[in-house]
Amino acid sequence: xxxxxVQKTRSGGVVRALVCLLLxxxxxxxxxxxxxxxxxxxxxxxxxxxTLLIDRSPGLGLARAVLLFQAxxxxxxxxxxxxxxxxxxxxxxxxxxxxxxxAVWLAAAAAWALTELVxxxxxxxxDARLRTRRTDLQARRAALVSEWxxxxxxxxPRRG
Amino acid sequence: xxxxxxxxxxxxxxxxxxxxxxxxxxxxxxxPAFLAASPNAADGGHIAIAVARDASPRLDAxxxxxxHIDNLMTPxxxxxxxxxxxxxxxxxxxxxxxxxxxxxxxxxxxEKALVEQVLKPTARTLLTLQSMRLTHRAIRPDNVFLxxxxxxxxxxxxxxxxxxxxxxxxxxxxxxxxCAPVARGEGVIADDVYALGVLMLCLAIGKSPCxxxxxxxxxxxxxxxxxxxxxSRGLRMPGxxxxxxxxxLAEDPDHRPSPQLLLDPNAARARRVASSPPRRSHDPLTIGxxxxxxxxxxxxxxxxxxxxxxQALRNGAISDWLRRxxxxxxxxxQIEELARRRRSETRPDIxxxxxxxxxxxxxxxxxxxxxxRGLAVRPDGMEGLMAVAVQQDxxxxxxxxxIFAHDVLSVWLAxxxxxxxxxxxxxxxxxxxxxxxxxxxxxxxxFYLMNPLLPCADPALADRWVIDVPALLRALDDLAATAxxxxxxxxxxxxIAARCHNEWDRLFxxxxxxxxxxxxxxxxxxxxxxxxIYRVGPLPQLAAWVVRRLRPGVESxxxxxxxxxxxxxxxxxxxxxxxxPMIDLVFDRERRQADEDGARSAIDxxxxxxxxxxxxxxxxxxxSRGMRHSSTTMVGGxxxxxxxxxxxxxxxx
Numbered sequence: 001x002x003x004x005x006v007q008k009t010r011s012g013g014v015v016r017a018l019v020c021l022l023l024x025x026x027x028x029x030x031x032x033x034x035x036x037x038x039x040x041x042x043x044x045x046x047x048x049x050x051t052l053l054i055d056r057s058p059g060l061g062l063a064r065a066v067l068l069f070q071a072x073x074x075x076x077x078x079x080x081x082x083x084x085x086x087x088x089x090x091x092x093x094x095x096x097x098x099x100x101x102x103a104v105w106l107a108a109a110a111a112w113a114l115t116e117l118v119x120x121x122x123x124x125x126x127d128a129r130l131r132t133r134r135t136d137l138q139a140r141r142a143a144l145v146s147e148w149x150x151x152x153x154x155x156x157p158r159r160g
Numbered sequence: 161x162x163x164x165x166x167x168x169x170x171x172x173x174x175x176x177x178x179x180x181x182x183x184x185x186x187x188x189x190x191x192p193a194f195l196a197a198s199p200n201a202a203d204g205g206h207i208a209i210a211v212a213r214d215a216s217p218r219l220d221a222x223x224x225x226x227x228h229i230d231n232l233m234t235p236x237x238x239x240x241x242x243x244x245x246x247x248x249x250x251x252x253x254x255x256x257x258x259x260x261x262x263x264x265x266x267x268x269x270x271e272k273a274l275v276e277q278v279l280k281p282t283a284r285t286l287l288t289l290q291s292m293r294l295t296h297r298a299i300r301p302d303n304v305f306l307x308x309x310x311x312x313x314x315x316x317x318x319x320x321x322x323x324x325x326x327x328x329x330x331x332x333x334x335x336x337x338x339c340a341p342v343a344r345g346e347g348v349i350a351d352d353v354y355a356l357g358v359l360m361l362c363l364a365i366g367k368s369p370c371x372x373x374x375x376x377x378x379x380x381x382x383x384x385x386x387x388x389x390x391x392s393r394g395l396r397m398p399g400x401x402x403x404x405x406x407x408x409l410a411e412d413p414d415h416r417p418s419p420q421l422l423l424d425p426n427a428a429r430a431r432r433v434a435s436s437p438p439r440r441s442h443d444p445l446t447i448g449x450x451x452x453x454x455x456x457x458x459x460x461x462x463x464x465x466x467x468x469x470x471q472a473l474r475n476g477a478i479s480d481w482l483r484r485x486x487x488x489x490x491x492x493x494q495i496e497e498l499a500r501r502r503r504s505e506t507r508p509d510i511x512x513x514x515x516x517x518x519x520x521x522x523x524x525x526x527x528x529x530x531x532x533r534g535l536a537v538r539p540d541g542m543e544g545l546m547a548v549a550v551q552q553d554x555x556x557x558x559x560x561x562x563i564f565a566h567d568v569l570s571v572w573l574a575x576x577x578x579x580x581x582x583x584x585x586x587x588x589x590x591x592x593x594x595x596x597x598x599x600x601x602x603x604x605x606x607f608y609l610m611n612p613l614l615p616c617a618d619p620a621l622a623d624r625w626v627i628d629v630p631a632l633l634r635a636l637d638d639l640a641a642t643a644x645x646x647x648x649x650x651x652x653x654x655x656i657a658a659r660c661h662n663e664w665d666r667l668f669x670x671x672x673x674x675x676x677x678x679x680x681x682x683x684x685x686x687x688x689x690x691x692x693i694y695r696v697g698p699l700p701q702l703a704a705w706v707v708r709r710l711r712p713g714v715e716s717x718x719x720x721x722x723x724x725x726x727x728x729x730x731x732x733x734x735x736x737x738x739x740x741p742m743i744d745l746v747f748d749r750e751r752r753q754a755d756e757d758g759a760r761s762a763i764d765x766x767x768x769x770x771x772x773x774x775x776x777x778x779x780x781x782x783x784s785r786g787m788r789h790s791s792t793t794m795v796g797g798x799x800x801x802x803x804x805x806x807x808x809x810x811x812x813x
Contacts, residue, residue, distance in 0.1 A: 057792055058789060059789075059793075061789065061792030061793060061796055064792075065792055065795040065799050068796060068800050069795075069798075071799075072805070111795060115791060118791035123787055126787065130776055141770070144762045144766050147762070148720070148763075150762060150763060150766055
């Protein structure tokens with residue numbers, strides 16, 4: 001796999017700026033149309049939005065995961081508040097209850113934790129698989145060298 | 161402890177067994193003779209005469225004489241037998257001598273006894289031999305036997321070595337006597353008549369007429385005065401005998417009476433052939449330490465002192481003496497022409513002087529043998545000379561090599577020193593081609609070709625008499641038990657090449673060209689071919705040696721399992737003593753190709769493994785980056801899935 005190039009990094013920044021711009025426009029539109037729901041929603045999704053601003057991973061993978069997890073966790077409260085609350089204060093009280101905020105933010109934390117832990121797990125699993133493969137290859141090589149009287153010295157592997 | 165043979169030798173000619181513990185002194189005419197027993201009583205008494213390793217038996221005579229010949233120790237067979245030292249020896253089986261040697265009975269024979277007991281029976285025997293195109297060439301007192309007083313004499317065996325090999329100079333014409341003993345050639349029946357004449361003279365006077373004289377003195381006397389005068393000087397003999405012997409000892413073979421004529425002694429005595437006496441000079445010419453008075457003796461002196469002869473030829477002393485002292489202007493002119501040609505040579509070589517002397521001797525006396533560097537040889541005596549040269553005489557080897565390599569003999573024969581052109585014997589032509597072929601062992605091959613009954617001269621086979629390839633293989637089988645390195649050296653290779661049929665000769669040429677690393681391969685293949693061609697039985701010790709010898713061949717296989725299986729299989733095959741499956745196993749082309757293909761596949765596979773291992777190490781870091789990206793994608797996918805599920809849950813009633 002080739003390392004990301006400078007060109008790719010620049011295009012990633014443009015995308016991020018574009019996403020932020022669209023998000024700001026969307027938020028502004030929602031504030032204009034329904035400010036009583038938008039503000040508590042922003043509070044609920046705040047970790048994801050912050051992550052969106054600071055995420056440097058290619059394709060904003062981390063922010064995407066956090067936002068999707070938060071969105072999934074926030075669907076239920078927002079649906080209930082959509083028909084039950086009225087006014088900014090009422091919606092804030094209904095949506096920004098501590099347990100609700102904590103649940104949504106924990107979903108964001110879970111997304112972040114998964115994003116950090118899955119590579120480690122994958123790495124551990126891959127390493128075990130490759131170690132087995134390397135052992136098999138070395139055994140096969142030794143058998144071939146011994147059976148056919150080939151040159152004992154293996155090719156020097158290049159270290160990355 | 162004497163060496164013991166691995167196999168019992170079969171009886172010679174199917175019936176004769178030799179007892180080497182019972183020697184028979186004097187019976188072999190100078191060669192060791194032993195009692196030969198036959199279970200068939202009708203065979204009568206026989207003796208076995210041992211062949212010397214450097215003296216080739218007369219194979220032509222052994223082949224042509226099939227029936228018993230009266231008054232002759234007739235050959236009855238030949239073959240291998242046990243030697244006194246426990247090894248092998250080659251024997252010629254002959255009828256036993258009827259009594260003691262005539263030389264053991266010192267007496268003067270009467271004229272009548274000489275005619276009836278010596279001349280007539282011997283003439284009949286010579287006539288029989290002549291009808292077979294054979295000569296005897298061994299008529300001398302210590303090879304002639306007498307059964308009892310009044311009985312005809314019996315000629316001894318003459319088949320065990322080259323013709324006239326043991327003849328003293330007295331019993332040979334001077335031209336034959338000056339040749340190397342083994343190079344006197346078959347000669348003609350007139351040479352036997354000559355020897356018979358000298359024998360009769362010895363018996364008539366009861367002693368040797370030239371006792372106390374050296375061979376050179378006898379030869380010189382015969383050349384200077386004529387044979388009859390030289391051997392009968394100071395003797396008083398009856399007129400009949402004098403006339404008869406003077407004819408039998410004539411210088412020209414054509415002037416001697418034939419055996420047929422000798423059956424009628426009176427007619428033989430009456431036969432007179434006019435011959436002019438040789439011209440003599442009053443003033444001698446000195447060549448070396450010899451003073452010569454006639455042309456024949458001059459030729460002999462030039463043969464004996466080649467260096468002085470060259471000086472005398474080049475400074476004109478010889479031609480001057482011939483013209484002024486001898487009055488022979490014709491010969492002097494020919495000698496001058498030879499010397500002039502020699503002086504005018506722009507690029508003389510080391511053979512120029514030898515050629516000058518050779519042609520000068522031939523001009524002085526055309527009956528002289530080929531004289532080359534102090535060695536005189538008859539063309540049909542080359543095989544005997546070759547045998548002695550190769551096995552004993554280093555100087556003779558170089559002379560024989562020169563004679564063959566530079567066409568000396570064929571040119572001498574073809575140009576006709578006496579004005580007659582003589583055909584070159586086929587054996588000489590063959591040997592010339594071998595020596596001139598440039599093969600390092602050309603001389604050895606020529607020796608083995610010319611002497612088919614002589615054994616392989618390799619020192620390792622000194623206690624054996626190996627004359628053919630099957631015997632060689634059996635001998636190698638015994639030697640293989642203790643051999644460490646190569647068994648087939650250059651000498652044995654030359655023996656194989658010479659004793660094999662010409663058609664197969666090419667099979668063994670590669671062996672002669674191989675050296676060093678590839679020698680084992682050619683050696684093993686040659687042995688396999690020989691065992692198969694000659695259908696020699698099992699050779700277990702040789703097979704075990706071949707297993708050791710084939711180790712490089714086994715090691716050259718790439719696959720270890722194949723090598724191990726092959727080594728085990730070779731051990732099994734070696735016990736059977738058959739070389740062919742062993743060699744075929746190691747040099748199997750199809751299996752070898754499969755082995756090479758397998759090795760190439762293994763190399764390719766190892767290269768692939770190395771590349772994969774290197775790739776694993778190389779992609780370690782990149783893999784972790786990619787893994788992070790894929791994990792975020794996976795988590796994103798999981799989040800999207802959860803979102804969809806919750807949305808569906810919210811929308812669904």
